[in-house]
Amino acid sequence: MPEWLTSFPTLGEQLLRSVRRAFDEAYRSFSREYGEVIEAIFDPLLYLLVWFERLLLATPWWLVIAAVCALCYAATRSRKLVAWTLVTLLGIGLLDMWEDTMRTLAIISVSTLITIALGVPLGIAMSWSDRLQTVFTPVMDVMQTMPIFVYLIPVVMLFGLGKIPGVIAVVIYAIPPVIRLTNLGIRLVPEDVLEASDAFGASRRDKLIQVQLPLALPNIMAGINQTIMMALSMVVIASMIGVRGLGQPVLEAVTNQYFALGILNGAAVVALAILFDRMTQAYGRRLRAIK
Amino acid sequence: MSSGSIRAQGLYKVFGRDPASVMPLVREGIGKDELRDSHGHVLALRDVNLSVPEGSVQVIMGLSGCGKSTLVRHFNRLVEPTEGRVSVGGVDVLALGPGRLRRFRQSGISMVFQRFALFPHKTVRANVAFGLDVRRTEGSERDKRVARWVERVGLAGYEDSYPGELSGGMQQRVGLARALATDAKILLMDEPFGALDPLIRADMQDLVLGLQAELKKTMVFVTHDLEEAIAVGDRIAILRDGEIVQNADSQELVLRPADGYIEQFTNKINRARVLRVGSVMEPPNPELASPLHCSVDMTLEDALPRVSASPGEEAPVTDGDGNVVGAISVLRILVAVAGGRYSLGDGSEDRLKRTAG
Structure with missing residues (x-):
């Protein structure tokens, strides 16, 4: 039997290695050439992140708790949720995870804001253009299924270790739900309501702001909820490229076999996740109830 | 032409991938079914000509799928015709650019929808204000x-x-207020009460009639209900397979239906309540001296007691100024109400008289 039937005929080790090397070289020289420029572009983001983290750390713990509880009440009008928020945050503080939690809160908040600022307009654009939708849908599928470490490599090559690559990785991983659900929400707005706004001479902008976005808002909120959940799930992985927060002790616990430390910090991530989830969901329900 | 009149000339609408390609066939008179089955296009309107004078109510009637909703959407260009002309108030609607079309819809023409099409996330107040908001009428004027x-x-x-908190009838009141708030001279009503219970529908018809007496809008009113058409319409156009079969006032439609299709619509209604004395009266009879007069716009139902109480069961008919313009007899009324089998002026009255005699 000829050899190509028993073992898969590959392109040849030599050729593949040189292709890979050429690709890596090209990217490396690109990052050497433009790394600083790109880093400078992202500087404002870094300032925002650092400023917000310092703000959370410098503010007395009771003030932070009061602010989060007030925000929770404003969004949900639910005393039960406020009580649950209070208990969660007090527990985190008592177990000496306050600082790490604040750092995580900072990066999650900033990542979520960026995700919304990018994702909602992209979703709107996708709802307007079927062509854009056919292009973006597979791109987003790749973003969500590609192993996270794979796109960490070029980001780290470009930015080194630190907060910015962390945020970028979180945003890439967490942005698809917002885009998808904004697009879906706008496309689901009933045809007759759109026809009515046309019949009254509404411009595209009026239609978007007065009709499509408000009616899509419950769906958009569901997307934001998903995004926050996915961002939180990235906390531990982001700590591998130097993002400080609740992920770091978990990483430490894995390498040193500190079971209890791992459980405590993991539980804090879960508690934050539940908190955000209930808050955004209750807010979404309130939006729906208005209808 | 005045600002509230509507005119459609030679309007064709074909739905499908390439309507222009099948237009020659349509003009040659290809059947609706053949066009759909062999050419994959749907014929919605064929050579529709319609002229609605300012301040009048034009009803468009027909079974579902006959193209009536499509036709009404041509007047504010929610649907583009495949061929033909639409002018509103002397303005060629099809020539308007996007900006001018928006302004035309903002203040020249407004619409009420069958399924209400209200904005579910807005309050009643905000729904009614929508047309004013999009044209930036603000502050106290808007409120x-x-x-x-x-x-x-x-x-x-x-x-x-x-x-969502209101009943169907109340929701359509919101739809009506939303359409009226822009003060447009033309009101398009696409089966506005089709989704409502009969009792509520009668209420809404009264509301519209009251408003129309006061506002004198030019109205295009789509319905599939002949009684509603007769109640609101000055003229009624009956559409079948995208063609206007007959466009006439209610008296003409009932007394002289153009064909069997129209008769199918008209033969189920209560003719005594629709027909008016003026439509069925005879020339004046100077020998009549009954003190009981009937006016020309009385329905036969209302006239019958007076006529039958008159000597010889015949009464003089007067117009709005009190001049005697005709005469009406019980027999004449019976013949008109019996309809169909007997027609006026062919001697059937004599036959009836003999049978009765």
């Missing part, structure tokens, strides 16, 4: 108008409710 129309359609007290 004043909204309050006036909410009040006029009978929704005072519900300003802060959401459409």
Whole structure:
């Protein structure tokens, strides 16, 4: 039997290695050439992140708790949720995870804001253009299924270790739900309501702001909820490229076999996740109830 | 031409991938079914010509799928015709650019929809204000108008409710107020009461008739209900497979239906309530001296007691100024109400008289 039937005929080790090397070289020289420029572009983001983290750390713990509880009440009008928020945050503080939690809160908040600022307009654009939708849908599928470490490599090559690559990785991983659900929400707005706004001479902008976005808002909120959940799930992985927060002790616990430390910090991530989830969901329900 | 008149000339509408390619066949008179089965296009309107004078109510009637909703959407260009001309108030609607078309829809023409099409996330007040908001009528002028129309359609007290909290009839009142708030001279009503219960529908018809007496809008009113058509319409156009079969007032439609299709519509209605004395009277009879007069616009139902109480069961008919313009007899009324089998002026009265005699 000829050899190509028993073992898969590959392109040849030599050729593949040189292709890979050429690709890596090209990217490396690109990052050497433009790394600083790109880093400078992202500087404002870094300032925002650092400023917000310092703000959370410098503010007395009771003030932070009061602010989060007030925000929770404003969004949900639910005393039960406020009580649950209070208990969660007090527990985190008592177990000496306050600082790490604040750092995580900072990066999650900033990542979520960026995700919304990018994702909602992209979703709107996708709802307007079927062509854009056919292009973006597979791109987003790749973003969500590609192993996270794979796109960490070029980001780290470009930015080194630190907060910015962390945020970028979180945003890439967490942005698809917002885009998808904004697009879906706008496309689901009933045809007759759109026809009515046309019949009254509404411009595209009026239609978007007065009709499509408000009616899509419950769906958009569901997307934001998903995004926050996915961002939180990235906390531990982001700590591998130097993002400080609740992920770091978990990483430490894995390498040193500190079971209890791992459980405590993991539980804090879960508690934050539940908190955000209930808050955004209750807010979404309130939006729906208005209808 | 005045600003509230509507005119459609040679209107064709074909739905499908390439309507222009099948237009020669359509003009040659290809059947609707053949066009759909062999050419994959749907014929919605064929050579529709319609002229609605300012201040009158034109009803468009037909079974579902006959193209009536498509036709009404040509007047504010929610649907583009495949061929033909539409002018509103002397303006060629099809020549308007996007900006001018928006302004035309903002203040020249407004619409009420069958399924209400209200904004579910807006309050009654905000729904009524929508047309004013998109044309940037702001402040006290906006609030004043909204309050006036909410009040006029009978929704005072519900300003802060959401459409989902209202009954169907009340929702359509919101739709009506939303359309009236822009003060457009032309009102398109696409089966506005088709989704409502009969009792509520009668209420809404009264509301529209009251408003029309006051506002004298030019109205295009789509319905599939002949009684509604007769109640609101000055003229009634009956559409079949995208063609206007007959366009006439209610008397003409009932007395002289153009074909069997129209008769199918008209033979189920109560003719005594539709036909008016003026449509069926005979020339004046100077020998009549009954003190009981009937006026020309009385329905036969209302006239019957007076006529039968008159000597010889015949009474003089007077016009609005009190001049005697005709005569009406019980027999004449019976023949008109019996319809179909007997027609006026062919001697059937004599036959009836003999049979009765």
